[in-house]
Amino acid sequence: MTTGAPLVHNPAMWEHLPNARLNGTARDVFDILTARQRPGGEVQITQGELARRLGISQAAVSRAIGQLKDIGILEGRTKHGMVRIHPLLAGYESEAHMINSLTDPDTYLWPLLYESGVRPPRRSDPRAGTMFDPDPDGGEDAPLPKAVPMLRLAG
Template sequence: MNVPLAGFHNPAAWEQLPNARLSPTARDIFDVLQGRQEPRGHVRITQNELATRLNTTQSAISRAMSELRDTGLIHARTRHGQILIHPLYAGYESLAHMVNHIQDPDTHLWPLAFPASDIRPPRRCDPHPTPDGDGGEPAPTPAPRPHLHLAG
């Protein structure tokens, strides 16, 4: 069977993906799903296969899959071994196929549960905000504590 490649993705949607604030395991699962999907976001894989592929426990996979369902990146009603990626994050054969699928009245677009804004989680390389909030001026030095003598 010759299945067309799902090589085209919606770049505007992918810019918003960091706003989902996925755990590392959920992000790894989403990456595996993206790589294994057929066009329009259909993926045939079980949680056991994901656990083996990612070298983790089935309970960790289950928690991460729940996280993906809660954010709306995968459909909440998945069958055993069949997962559906949200149409905005699914892969398509081309831009025309994506537009036709999303505009089709039979396509179910369920809501995404993360903000679609420029907010992103902080990264380690981001500069730390100054604690005093006055533009980086040094904080005043605290008054010295009196020296205490122990009786004895």
Template sequence: MSDDAVSVPGFHNPEIFEVLPNACLSPTARDVFDVLTARQEPGGLVKIRQQDIAERLGLTQSVVSRAIGQLRDKGILSERQRKGTVLIHPLLAGYESLSHMVNHLKDPDTFVWPLNFPTGDIRPPRARDARTGTDFDPDPDGGEDAPAPEARPTLRLAG
């Protein structure tokens, strides 16, 4: 990218990224998606060739093509794009701010296609999860609130 490129999108919808594991992406598809999100313009348009992704990840172009196919099958990427560009789903795309995202999604010209994976509940760990059957406890407090600190820190205004 050049120095005069568009501003880097810094705001992502946090709720949709919580359910992204439900898409059950292969590790390669997840790596490709990470490259695409890092290279996107605000709104999700990515100008990159599969060959460039393959070189960046040290993979063959056919492996990257299969990963992009999986991302399209799940609805994470648009089916209809020009050669050399990819469009990330508007709910997964990065934006300059929350208001930019809301305005983009409300725009009648924005096409929001369906995601092809469950987005209702966070799925439980898979049986092949390395932590299954171990002493790992993701919630060691048993759902209880963390104890409040004894003394509140003093806050100072910068400037």
């Protein structure tokens, strides 16, 4: 049951979704799942229905769902006809609903296995107290590259 209103998504995660390097079929399947999801990421749809909507075989849909599960976009444990989108990529009724859901200790956040740019906070930084400097130039702008003279072709 959808709310009818557009769902709110975590923009930081959607910005990094291309890093997942999904094939075309997996991306098409994911697009249908995100369009059909309930707030919080649950989707009631069968592989057969996905195959009919995309005009492809059910085996191709199964491989695409397998890819989405392998990299963590979909939960690995699913019920027949029900899949769940990762809570960081799911849509929510409002920003407050998203924040409450993500900070709830009962929300299961399984690992995303692609370079998302969003990392859980570290308990301790092993570089603390060392000479490591993450910004060695002190915040100064990088020098501009030297201008290369324009070459003219004889002709």
